Amino acid sequence: MCGIFGTVNNRANNFNSAMEKLEHRGPDGRGEWSSDDNRVYLGHRRLSIIDPEGGKQPLSNEDETIWITFNGCIYNYVELAQSLKERGHRFKTNSDIEVIIHAYEEYGEQCVNYFIGMFAFAIWDSKKQKLFCARDRLGIKPFYYSIVEDNFIFASEIKAILATGIVERKEDAESIHQYLVFQTIANDKTLFKNVKKLLPGHYMVLDKEANILEHKKYWDVEFNIDYSRSEEDFLEELNDLLHDAVKIRLRSDVPLGAHLSGGLDSSTVVSLASQYNRTGQPLKTFTGAFSEGEQFDETKYARIVAEKCQTNYMEVYPNEMDFIESLSKIAYFMDEPSAGPGVFPQYMVSKLAADNVKVALGGQGGDEIFGGYTRYLVGYLEECLKGAIYEKNSDLASIIPNLPALKQYVPMLKYFWAEGLFESEDKRYFRLMDRSGGIQNLYSTDVFKNNQTIFSEFQKVFNGSNSDSFLNKMLYFDLKVHLPALLHVEDRTSMAVGLESRVPLLDHRIVDLVAKIPPSIKFKNGEPKYLFKQTIKNIIPEEVLNRKDKMGFPVPLQKWYRNNVGDYVKEILLDKKAKERGIFNIKELEMKINNENDFGRAIWGALSLELWFKTHIDQ
Structure with a gap:
């Protein structure tokens, strides 16, 4: 690297x-x-x-x-x-x-x-x-x-x-x-x-x-669906590719380890890497969490995997002062604003890894390839409802057992179905991916004046694949737009500390194979990551395979915001330069900062953008 x-x-x-x-x-x-x-x-x-x-x-x-x-x-x-x-x-x-x-x-x-x-x-x-x-x-x-x-x-x-x-x-x-x-x-x-x-x-x-x-x-995701093969055939080939993808990424002339979150993806990578580790020493694994409560701590699952694989397991628990001290550094290394606060713990885990190895494997990409995000189920559910109402092909009955996964996403459902129900697929997924709802009043009117242009850019990508499947169109957009944003974070947080990050699940051979698999197999009955879970069920511990509380590395900013982080945010967003910039609606922003008990997406977006201006433009 x-x-x-x-x-x-x-x-x-x-x-x-x-x-x-x-x-x-x-x-x-x-x-x-x-x-x-x-x-x-x-x-x-x-x-x-x-x-x-x-x-x-x-x-x-x-x-x-x-x-x-x-x-x-x-x-x-x-x-x-x-x-x-x-x-x-x-x-x-x-x-x-x-x-x-x-x-x-x-x-x-x-x-x-x-x-x-x-x-x-x-x-x-x-x-x-x-x-x-x-x-x-x-x-x-x-x-x-x-x-x-x-x-x-x-x-x-x-x-x-x-x-x-x-x-x-x-x-x-x-x-x-x-x-x-x-x-x-x-x-x-x-x-x-x-x-x-x-x-x-x-x-x-x-x-x-x-x-x-x-x-x-020179390359694109091609959804040339192969209906001639069985689920078992696909499982066998996917299993072989997963093994080989991890095995060849262990080639290194310097010490190597792996990130371990306790989720399906990193647990799979660690389990396979431990299996092919030929160094004579236990694989070193690195986990991050927060001490503010169970909802911010996945170490229970990470430890289960580490124990099964007999890794040299290490943890880091960042705190709010680490956040304040690191955020400006992260803004410098990132070059552009990051999608969410997860960049902070990722940076801290990379620092831990870099203190012990020069190469670290990770599980990035599994959600975008195998259909792991809940929004896929939300979009798929609407399509099934539409099909049932208009008496077209519908898998509505088959997905019912998987609908309890949406319990904690009821607010998303309320927003998603508040308007535009059963409109075109591109308009519906744009609504799911649009993060600007509720924040436009925090910015000057000039910032959001080209909404149709933004939607046109979205359409180019969403409708740019050779698939007519709504699921595959969603996956295609995320592979082309959402995933590169995550990989941007992966690259910068690792490179900032001199660490090479390798992502076996993003072996293009795996992506090519999964693109051929019928959606009815890879997202069977609306179950996120169905095919992937069938492939790895004998690789990772059962407690991890069947867990229902996927987290995605949440940061306890809601709690920290009431303490030192709140003062830090106000210092960044309400200083003279920010007020003169012309980007923000200062009156609304100030009201949001002073009245918001929970640190939400709106404040994070404004904070990231202002730090970017201060770090890369103002100088």
Whole structure:
């Protein structure tokens, strides 16, 4: 795991400030390369994981006509290296980085289709005088870029691009609107004007004048449903893929551990990792919780898994002073506002992990792949009701046993069905995903003036798959928009402390398989994660498999808000700069802050946005 930076068509010689901004991503080393005419610069900050001695970057091929700066890990590098050697390629290292170079020599831009892993890289091909940039299929690793006055600048983090002084520090009004609606951005924009992100599953090719010659989507989730296979067939293949996905992600030349929340996903990863652990030492696992009550503490389940797997189990219990002391740091590392306060405990658990290992496996992605969120059941229920009323195909009777899962989501149901019942699928899911309800009065009227534009961006993604299934459309949107926001948090909270995070459930082979499975099997009778649970029922403890109190790492901000956190929030949101900004309706915001007993989503969104302004724009 590393930090990458580079430019094309920029003749400046000093990119020291940009490289310094990425030091936390790669504390083990720094490398730089420039073309003879100084028109191309590649920089690299290294966190040494595989072949610590040989994998220094930027790295070249034998005749130094191809150079790469790379962030991530290619897990099938052993097999690819052997295949490429059989085709005549000669290797000078044992690193996964060199595999990318030779795969590019052999397959050109199509090399990305051979990689199992997470990656963001740029390759300069001096013979073709072209820069090839690519990002992994699910967007696990970040790639940002800017084109200003014929300069192409790219980096792992936006702060490095801004540090060049070439790109203006200016907010993008439409993106701020999107953030407040979705708590992320659904297209290739960022909150910074003139800074974009290369979308997951895409690559770009540029010439030496920084002209984009090709911008292509090389991978997508394809819902080509296979009705010829049985549930048992799918279970067998999924089981094999889960085992292999975890097994190859244990390849490391440095100490490795795993996050363990006590949920289905992380428990599965830990159980399989313990099974394939060949180090001779117990797998180290890391868990976080809060001491403010059982509703903030899942350690009971995490300990059950740790005991069964005989891991070296470690816990951290952050408190409100940790929150106050960490939030500005987190805002700096994140570059953009985070979707929710879960970024704080995730950062604290990453710190614990980084004190003990350099690589940590996690369970990210299970909900988006296998249908784990309650909102899928809410949307599915409405479709079943609609089908029953209009005498179309309906699974209403079959989902009744799973409806008790909605008990604690009655407020969501009231809101969801308050208007628009039985409208089009895109309008209904937009209503479920719209986070701006109840907060618009806290902002100036200009902020929410482009609602139709936001919905249009939503529609492009939601209706962008090849599926006519409502469930698959929901899953597709979340894989394309919601999941990258979570992976943004995953990347930044781990990289902030020099930790490599690996997410086995997001192996693209698993995503491809699950996309083929009929919704009636993977979401059978409206049961969230049905197929996944059937696959792992002999892998994880029964107490974890059958638990009904899924938490999602809640933070006790409601309680803390009445103490020091409340004063901290007022200090951030009601200072002179915030009042002059023109974003907030200060009168309504002040009333909300002073009268809200519970720290809600409205205050969190405003706090995150104002911290972003203070950290990244005001300076």
